[in-house]
Amino acid sequence: MGAVNLKQIAQRAGVSLATASRVLSGSDYPVKDDLRERVLEVAAQLDYVPNASARVLLRGRSSIVGVLVGDVSDPFFSGMIGGIYEVADDADYMVNVVNTFREPGKELDTLRRLREQRVDILIVAGSGLDDAAFTAGMEKSLAAFVQGGNAAVLIGHHGISDDVHAARVHFDNREAAREVAEHLRELGHQRIALITGDPRLLSTRDRVLGFRDVFGDRVIPVETEPTRDGGYEAAGTILSTRPEVTAIASTADQMAFGTLVYLRERGILVPNEMSVTGFNDIDVAKDFVPSLTSAHVPLREMGRRAMELGLQGLEGDVDDIEVMPELAIRASTGPARK
Amino acid sequence: MGAVNLKQIAQRAGVSLATASRVLSGSDYPVKDDLRERVLEVAAQLDYVPNASARVLLRGRSSIVGVLVGDVSDPFFSGMIGGIYEVADDADYMVNVVNTFREPGKELDTLRRLREQRVDILIVAGSGLDDAAFTAGMEKSLAAFVQGGNAAVLIGHHGISDDVHAARVHFDNREAAREVAEHLRELGHQRIALITGDPRLLSTRDRVLGFRDVFGDRVIPVETEPTRDGGYEAAGTILSTRPEVTAIASTADQMAFGTLVYLRERGILVPNEMSVTGFNDIDVAKDFVPSLTSAHVPLREMGRRAMELGLQGLEGDVDDIEVMPELAIRASTGPARK
DNA sequence: ATGAAAGCGCTAACAT
DNA sequence: ATGTTAGCGCTTTCAT
Numbered sequence: 013m014g015a016v017n018l019k020q021i022a023q024r025a026g027v028s029l030a031t032a033s034r035v036l037s038g039s040d041y042p043v044k045d046d047l048r049e050r051v052l053e054v055a056a057q058l059d060y061v062p063n064a065s066a067r068v069l070l071r072g073r074s075s076i077v078g079v080l081v082g083d084v085s086d087p088f089f090s091g092m093i094g095g096i097y098e099v100a101d102d103a104d105y106m107v108n109v110v111n112t113f114r115e116p117g118k119e120l121d122t123l124r125r126l127r128e129q130r131v132d133i134l135i136v137a138g139s140g141l142d143d144a145a146f147t148a149g150m151e152k153s154l155a156a157f158v159q160g161g162n163a164a165v166l167i168g169h170h171g172i173s174d175d176v177h178a179a180r181v182h183f184d185n186r187e188a189a190r191e192v193a194e195h196l197r198e199l200g201h202q203r204i205a206l207i208t209g210d211p212r213l214l215s216t217r218d219r220v221l222g223f224r225d226v227f228g229d230r231v232i233p234v235e236t237e238p239t240r241d242g243g244y245e246a247a248g249t250i251l252s253t254r255p256e257v258t259a260i261a262s263t264a265d266q267m268a269f270g271t272l273v274y275l276r277e278r279g280i281l282v283p284n285e286m287s288v289t290g291f292n293d294i295d296v297a298k299d300f301v302p303s304l305t306s307a308h309v310p311l312r313e314m315g316r317r318a319m320e321l322g323l324q325g326l327e328g329d330v331d332d333i334e335v336m337p338e339l340a341i342r343a344s345t346g347p348a349r350k
Numbered sequence: 351m352g353a354v355n356l357k358q359i360a361q362r363a364g365v366s367l368a369t370a371s372r373v374l375s376g377s378d379y380p381v382k383d384d385l386r387e388r389v390l391e392v393a394a395q396l397d398y399v400p401n402a403s404a405r406v407l408l409r410g411r412s413s414i415v416g417v418l419v420g421d422v423s424d425p426f427f428s429g430m431i432g433g434i435y436e437v438a439d440d441a442d443y444m445v446n447v448v449n450t451f452r453e454p455g456k457e458l459d460t461l462r463r464l465r466e467q468r469v470d471i472l473i474v475a476g477s478g479l480d481d482a483a484f485t486a487g488m489e490k491s492l493a494a495f496v497q498g499g500n501a502a503v504l505i506g507h508h509g510i511s512d513d514v515h516a517a518r519v520h521f522d523n524r525e526a527a528r529e530v531a532e533h534l535r536e537l538g539h540q541r542i543a544l545i546t547g548d549p550r551l552l553s554t555r556d557r558v559l560g561f562r563d564v565f566g567d568r569v570i571p572v573e574t575e576p577t578r579d580g581g582y583e584a585a586g587t588i589l590s591t592r593p594e595v596t597a598i599a600s601t602a603d604q605m606a607f608g609t610l611v612y613l614r615e616r617g618i619l620v621p622n623e624m625s626v627t628g629f630n631d632i633d634v635a636k637d638f639v640p641s642l643t644s645a646h647v648p649l650r651e652m653g654r655r656a657m658e659l660g661l662q663g664l665e666g667d668v669d670d671i672e673v674m675p676e677l678a679i680r681a682s683t684g685p686a687r688k
Numbered sequence: 689a690t691g692a693a694a695g696c697g698c699t700a701a702c703a704t
Numbered sequence: 705a706t707g708t709t710a711g712c713g714c715t716t717t718c719a720t
Contacts, residue, residue, distance in 0.1 A: 014410055015468065015498035017697055028707045033699060041700095042705060059494035064466040065403040065412075066697035069712045072352055074403075084422070084447075085432030094423030097449045106463060108446050109422075111435045125444060128402040130353065156397035160353035240633065273637050295578065299611050301639030355713055366691045371715060379716095380689065404713035407696045 016058045025050040068130055077133040077322060078126035079109045087294040092137055095315020103323055116141045120149045127157055133322035134164045140171035140214035151176050163325025165318045171214050179321035180332045181314050185215050188307040188337030189222025192289050195339060196259050197226055200348040204259040206231050207246040207267045209238030219263045219291060243270025258348040265290035265297050268304055283346030293340050302343035310335050354396045363388040406468055415471040415660060416464035417447045425632040430475055433653020441661055454479045458487045465495055471660035472502045478509035478552035489514050501663025503656045509552050517659035518670045519652050523553050526645040526675030527560025530627050533677060534597050535564050538686040542597040544569050545584045545605045547576030557601045557629060581608025596686040603628035603635050606642055621684030631678050640681035648673050
């Protein structure tokens with residue numbers, strides 16, 4: 013029981029702990045070849061793997077980046093995570109992703125667990141939340157983390173005070189939403205429905221605001237699960253209660269897919285009878301039928317940049333960057349029906 | 351610099367290290383209320399978070415499950431990972447996912463890093479590989495890991511000797527492929543192309559075998575990147591070089607999507623002029639146009655079961671389970687054109 | 689009820 | 705060139 017440790021290697025090889033360590037830790041300290049070989053052989057034979065905990069304890073650095081997301085299997089997050097991995101891998105960092113399962117109450121908890129692991133870098137990708145106690149807890153935790161000599165990166169997470177010395181990857185959700193809305197307005201739409209996920213999420217809020225900037229009261233918000241099925245259901249509600257609507261927007265592509273499927277099943281033509289828009293522009297959006305008009309969010313790039321900022325943060329320079337929305341106009345939107 | 355530690359808490363609170371530990375580690379050891387409160391207060395004030403490394407070192411258990419996958423952002427893996435998280439979360443386990451980026455050479459490396467972290471449970475989800483040295487390395491590493499009192503779970507990873515005391519989640523790729531092939535044969539197809547990813551992957555191999563069981567030499571394998579773009583490209587190659595083909599199968603849905611898009615752009619009717627099949631049946635497959643006939647692989651369930659097996663493995667009982675393929679017949683397949 | 693001290697596995701400073 | 709030892713942060717005996 014228990015993994016093989018250095019002491020066992022040293023004993024078997026008939027050398028001191030220090031010698032074994034010097035050989036196996038990649039130190040450039042000189043060790044005679046015959047001893048070195050003996051150590052190496054025993055280590056290989058027993059398949060010795062050093063204990064990272066002990067090393068971390070000693071060094072105070074873990075080479076682990078902790079990532080806080082809502083749900084790893086959501087393409088929105090897994091895109092970002094993919095970007096993080098790319099950079100982390102080159103920098104020899106392990107990536108430790110934790111799920112909050114979109115339960116905001118859990119976020120503080122998981123953040124703490126990541127801190128317990130003594131991650132060097134913390135990337136918070138879950139959206140902010142409109143909740144004072146939560147925000148305060150978050151700020152305190154992040155401040156203490158950074159205070160401890162680590163780097164924190166917030167992705168699209170405003171609501172956290174600038175006093176927290178964290179790098180940020182900004183994405184202007186409101187502006188992106190405005191572009192989508194503007195596109196619909198130009199097509200002559202007057203009354204639109206907007207399917208949203210949890211309205212307490214700041215990203216959702218901002219997206220709603222963007223639509224309101226253009227449509228004011230003429231946007232009808234419908235709250236649902238942020239999934240394909242949620243969008244499917246919401247579309248049904250909208251059609252039966254709001255016949256005046258000529259376009260259905262969503263705050264995430266998955267919901268728009270659900271809406272498109274619903275419309276397809278009902279034989280309602282898109283975009284002739286109804287326009288549909290998504291948000292985030294995940295990979296399949298362009299291949300869906302009809303291809304989905306969506307606010308493109310450069311997820312992979314955001315992940316990459318976040319990780320780069322984290323690495324820089326360790327060196328002491330905390331930076332802010334902004335990635336730009338870009339409206340992807342496709343086949344799911346057209347002139348409002350008469 | 352450096353995170354706050356117990357010693358600092360103890361000093362500030364004017365108590366001994368032991369007392370501080372007893373209060374903060376949730377021990378049921380009795381501590382007078384006034385001291386307890388003082389410690390708690392100081393800890394809250396400084397936002398103390400215990401060092402997991404130290405704890406792991408002491409306890410020998412990390413409550414971390416390590417997961418080895420090809421690529422986190424691939425829906426195939428992220429589905430499984432989602433399942434793992436569900437169970438891990440309930441068991442208070444952290445999930446540490448590492449990417450091999452589909453570079454088989456990296457697998458041994460990443461496995462080692464996970465072992466360094468002293469994960470209690472190891473779930474290997476990347477496919478096996480037809481490479482003796484690789485397999486031997488894998489076996490040795492896993493054996494040593496289990497020997498150390500941990501639990502290993504292999505998902506669809508045959509090729510690893512039964513001597514390795516690992517739990518397994520089996521999925522019969524060959525049988526699943528056979529079902530797809532059989533379906534095509536029944537529709538009258540005689541000549542089919544099969545788009546595959548890396549043929550060194552055992553899962554790919556098995557799927558190819560399943561098709562060969564039914565079609566023998568009449569299946570034309572085409573190797574490409576296991577992505578949407580890879581499938582798109584491969585479709586082009588097939589159409590220009592193999593006009594006799596009446597159906598294009600793929601060993602993963604993403605490639606089939608690419609194929610469908612290519613055919614759509616060329617105005618080739620599916621399934622009238624060409625049938626298309628996928629594999630894995632990821633979420634969007636049913637909503638694609640045309641909806642994709644695919645071998646359904648219960649990814650989420652496999653993840654859940656794997657994690658359950660891992661937890662059981664810690665208790666010493668190593669089990670094998672098998673999940674069943676189920677052919678999802680949809681609109682992308684039809685009778686062979688004349 | 690409290691504190692002192694040993695020790696988890698490892699590295700690095702310090703002898704020899 | 706090799707070995708001995710202190711100590712990273714914590715929990716848990718073992719005194720008191």
